[in-house]
Amino acid sequence: AQTVTQSQPEMSVQEAETVTLSCTYDTSESDYYLFWYKQPPSRQMILVIRQEAYKQQNATENRFSVNFQKAAKSFSLKISDSQLGDAAMYFCALHQTGANNLFFGTGTRLTVIP
Amino acid sequence: DGGITQSPKYLFRKEGQNVTLSCEQNLNHDAMYWYRQDPGQGLRLIYYSQIVNDFQKGDIAEGYSVSREKKESFPLTVTSAQKNPTAFYLCASSSAGTEYNEQFFGPGTRLTVL
Numbered sequence: 001a002q003t004v005t006q007s008q009p010e011m012s013v014q015e016a017e018t019v020t021l022s023c024t025y026d027t028s029e030s031d032y033y034l035f036w037y038k039q040p041p042s043r044q045m046i047l048v049i050r051q052e053a054y055k056q057q058n059a060t061e062n063r064f065s066v067n068f069q070k071a072a073k074s075f076s077l078k079i080s081d082s083q084l085g086d087a088a089m090y091f092c093a094l095h096q097t098g099a100n101n102l103f104f105g106t107g108t109r110l111t112v113i114p
Numbered sequence: 115d116g117g118i119t120q121s122p123k124y125l126f127r128k129e130g131q132n133v134t135l136s137c138e139q140n141l142n143h144d145a146m147y148w149y150r151q152d153p154g155q156g157l158r159l160i161y162y163s164q165i166v167n168d169f170q171k172g173d174i175a176e177g178y179s180v181s182r183e184k185k186e187s188f189p190l191t192v193t194s195a196q197k198n199p200t201a202f203y204l205c206a207s208s209s210a211g212t213e214y215n216e217q218f219f220g221p222g223t224r225l226t227v228l
Contacts, residue, residue, distance in 0.1 A: 009154070033215070045204060045219035091156060095215045100164065101147060101172065102217060104156040 002027045004094050006105035013082045014113050020067075021077045021108045023092030031097040034068070034075045039089040039107070048090070051075065079110075087112045117141065118220035120205050125225045127192070127199065135190045135223045137205035144210035146188035147217065150174060151202040160203075163188055164210065192225060200227045 003026045013019035025034070036048040051059045051068050058066050063083075067076045079086055092105040118139045127133045139146065145164045149157040159172030163182040177196025182188055188207075192199045202224050206217040 004156075035216075037219075043202065043222050045206075047216060047218075050216065099215075100145070100162050100170065101159045102157075102215065104158075106154055106156040 002029075002094055002096060002103050004092050004103050004105040006092055006108050008108045009106070010109045010111070012111040012113055013079070013086075015082055015084060017082055018078060018080045019082055019110065021079075021090050021092075021110065023075045023077070023105055025073050025075060025092070025094050025103075027073075027094060027096055029096045033095045033097070034066075035093040035095070035102070036064070036066070036075075036077045037091045037093060037104075038086075039091065040085075040087070045091075049077065082112050084112050084114065086110060118205060118207055118218055120203075120220035120223050122223060123221065125223055127225060127227050129227055130194045132191055132193050133225065135192070135203055135205075135225070137188045137190065137220060138186055139188075139205075139207045139218075139220075140186060141207055141209075141218060142185075143207035143218070144185070145208045145215075146182070147206040147208075148172075148178075148180065148188070148190045149204045149206065151204060151222075157204065160190065199225055201225060 005024045032053045034051045038046045049061045063080045065078045089107045091107045093102040121136045147162045148160040161180045163169035179191045204222045205220040208217045
């Protein structure tokens, strides 16, 4: 069975500082993808970043980067130079190749303090 | 502009009534999904469809029904058999041509049972 765990229900960060959101997962598959989605107050889910399990290099998208530790089954999201618009719920998600859906964690609510 | 639309944004239902949530996409995606979001529980899969006229139950399908008569449309009916339907419902779609199943989400429908 596959599970995704986000152990931080809430996090806060000062504007312009860096914050890291944690995610661990469990899967018996060797081929999978990991995602971070952002859900702002509008509740529209937005893809932030994607990581392929077969790639050792950590994915980066502008101020967002991940620390993918495959052996530890860990997939944390680092947000640098935090902005007020980063305030949102962040969900970690797992997709196993050949499966039909995403498995989501319970989310981390990020507050950005001006 | 390509995207996913959901209607209505807010929906109120009396106990014992069936209601239908609309989901339309113009991304030419083959696969469509319905998720339910409750506080503290992340997103849970209700139903998904990979092709027209075919759909599969997700993790929490009881009390829900769907149809997929057109590629663009995937309506969800919340029946009176659903014991606790008050929740936020998200529709998503993805292209069958990618391995990583990147899903694009609609803006959601908030259903409240009175």
